[in-house]
Amino acid sequence: MGERGFRQSRYEEPLVLDLGKDGRRGLSFPDFGEPVSGEIPSQIIRQDLKLPQLSEVEVVRHFTRLSQMNWGVDTGPYPLGSCTMKYNPRANEEIASFDQVQMIHPMQSFEELQGSLEMMYRLERALASLTGMHRFTLQPAAGAQGELTGCLIIRRHFRELGEDRGEIIVPDTAHGTNPASAAMAGFTVIEVPTGTDGCIDVEALKGAVSSKRTAGMMMTNPNTLGIFEKDVLEISKIIHEAGGLLYYDGANLQGILGRGRPGDMGFDLVHVNLHKTFSTPHGGGGPGSGPVGVKAPLERFLPVPLVSEEKGKYTLCWDVPKSIGRVRGWYGAFPVLARAYCYLLSMGASGLRLASGIAVLNSNYFLRKMEGIKGFSIPFNGRIRKHEVVISAEQLLEETGVTAMDVSKGLLDRGLHPPTVYFPQVVKEAMMFEFTETETRENIDRYVEALREISATAYSNREPLKRAPENASIGRLDEVWANHPRTMVLSYRMRLKRSGQGAV
Numbered sequence: 476m477g478e479r480g481f482r483q484s485r486y487e488e489p490l491v492l493d494l495g496k497d498g499r500r501g502l503s504f505p506d507f508g509e510p511v512s513g514e515i516p517s518q519i520i521r522q523d524l525k526l527p528q529l530s531e532v533e534v535v536r537h538f539t540r541l542s543q544m545n546w547g548v549d550t551g552p553y554p555l556g557s558c559t560m561k562y563n564p565r566a567n568e569e570i571a572s573f574d575q576v577q578m579i580h581p582m583q584s585f586e587e588l589q590g591s592l593e594m595m596y597r598l599e600r601a602l603a604s605l606t607g608m609h610r611f612t613l614q615p616a617a618g619a620q621g622e623l624t625g626c627l628i629i630r631r632h633f634r635e636l637g638e639d640r641g642e643i644i645v646p647d648t649a650h651g652t653n654p655a656s657a658a659m660a661g662f663t664v665i666e667v668p669t670g671t672d673g674c675i676d677v678e679a680l681k682g683a684v685s686s687k688r689t690a691g692m693m694m695t696n697p698n699t700l701g702i703f704e705k706d707v708l709e710i711s712k713i714i715h716e717a718g719g720l721l722y723y724d725g726a727n728l729q730g731i732l733g734r735g736r737p738g739d740m741g742f743d744l745v746h747v748n749l750h751k752t753f754s755t756p757h758g759g760g761g762p763g764s765g766p767v768g769v770k771a772p773l774e775r776f777l778p779v780p781l782v783s784e785e786k787g788k789y790t791l792c793w794d795v796p797k798s799i800g801r802v803r804g805w806y807g808a809f810p811v812l813a814r815a816y817c818y819l820l821s822m823g824a825s826g827l828r829l830a831s832g833i834a835v836l837n838s839n840y841f842l843r844k845m846e847g848i849k850g851f852s853i854p855f856n857g858r859i860r861k862h863e864v865v866i867s868a869e870q871l872l873e874e875t876g877v878t879a880m881d882v883s884k885g886l887l888d889r890g891l892h893p894p895t896v897y898f899p900q901v902v903k904e905a906m907m908f909e910f911t912e913t914e915t916r917e918n919i920d921r922y923v924e925a926l927r928e929i930s931a932t933a934y935s936n937r938e939p940l941k942r943a944p945e946n947a948s949i950g951r952l953d954e955v956w957a958n959h960p961r962t963m964v965l966s967y968r969m970r971l972k973r974s975g976q977g978a979v
């Protein structure tokens with residue numbers, strides 16, 4: 476390591492605990508002539524706390540450098556398929572920062588909360604009309620929690636009917652949270668395969684459905700290949716005739732926003748991710764919100780409290796006798812709700828339609844431009860894509876030994892954030908791009924040109940791709956090792972222990 480306080484290389488930034496020198500101070504106070512004392516009782520003043528000692532400018536530079544190493548949708552394109560990393564208008568941030576949003580307290584009286592409750596009520600109505608559902612709970616804190624809530628509602632529905640149905644059907648293209656949520660709610664997961672056209676294999680589905688055991692089916696439409704499930708009405712008929720319920724994973728509504736409604740396609744329950752489709756910056760674990768909507772017969776199972784309105788007065792209603800109970804504290808992620816409401820109001824119906832139109836156009840523009848680039852193929856080509864598009868680097872791997880992972884690292888070296896890779900698993904060497912309505916044609920062209928260049932490099936001399944990334948803050952991680960619970964270093968103390976310096 477070089478001299479402390481400077482960047483060790485172009486990209487490496489030490490921990491703040493490793494910076495500084497004894498005696499450095501962030502602030503210099505004027506000399507008051509006598510020590511200022513008596514404020515903090517001496518028995519609670521710690522003398523042994525080894526805090527880093529840094530000057531103000533060192534602290535400012537440290538955090539500024541860290542912020543410059545960060546990548547976000549405000550820095551450049553972030554085409555993570557399925558995750559919907561789109562631009563979040565600043566106006567929504569402004570409103571989410573209002574005191575009425577930030578300082579709301581769950582113990583305030585309903586009289587004081589009329590505006591907040593009205594906003595929640597109106598948001599619920601807007602989501603219901605966008606999805607074709609009857610009522611929504613705004614409580615779940617993420618998509619996965621919404622799915623769990625939905626599965627618990629399905630379970631309660633059959634318990635009420637006195638039926639013992641223990642199976643949930645999930646297509647093999649489903650997001651990993653779908654089978655996980657169904658299993659957490661106590662169901663056995665039955666997988667159905669994708670057919671040659673990129674849609675659910677209906678014949679296989681017929682074989683998997685049982686009028687005794689099937690509680691329901693979870694589906695994403697358009698699916699994670701970006702393809703609209705053309706047989707959705709038949710699938711809905713098959714599930715309903717067997718007595719099951721149809722669940723819509725609407726984490727990503729980008730492809731059908733303002734154009735198609737899960738309720739009209741036969742779905743009984745749906746969750747939507749406000750942090751994806753409805754303008755909350757996300758990634759890195761939060762904050763999120765995954766409201767769940769249901770058709771009228773399932774309303775009585777929704778979590779409590781619900782927001783209700785009578786003669787222009789808004790209250791929280793706990794009187795839902797068959798409710799599955801609470802799934803989250805208080806009102807849900809209120810600032811996320813506020814951003815979603817602003818987004819919906821500022822876009823309006825026509826704006827939402829335009830957003831999904833541009834998102835779909837961007838996917839298909841990218842797909843057409845990728846045709847003919849050596850090594851990359853387009854699985855299920857010939858079908859229109861909706862919100863996202865999956866390409867395959869299988870041929871590239873076979874002919875040059877360059878994997879989808881190498882391609883991603885090569886994109887990093889070209890200043891571009893990679894797409895989602897190796898998902899969905901039905902496509903070998905999958906790379907899943909989602910440009911949303913945010914990206915310009917020029918930015919999509921940059922990706923196509925970078926991928927063309929990567930293909931040429933792979934076929935001439937693949938070594939730079941195998942070494943990539945060389946222009947990032949760190950090189951290639953061992954992905955398995957990095958995720959292994961035994962090897963994760965989660966604190967400074969653990970790090971010191973590992974390096975044999977003892978604990979602080």
Ligand SMILES: *Cc1c(COP(=O)(O)O)cnc(C)c1O
Nearest residue numbers: 557558617618619650652726727
């Ligand atoms: C993101 C996503 C989820 C999970 O949502 P979280 O908020 O991350 O829990 C589920 N399904 C699909 C299709 C998704 O894209």
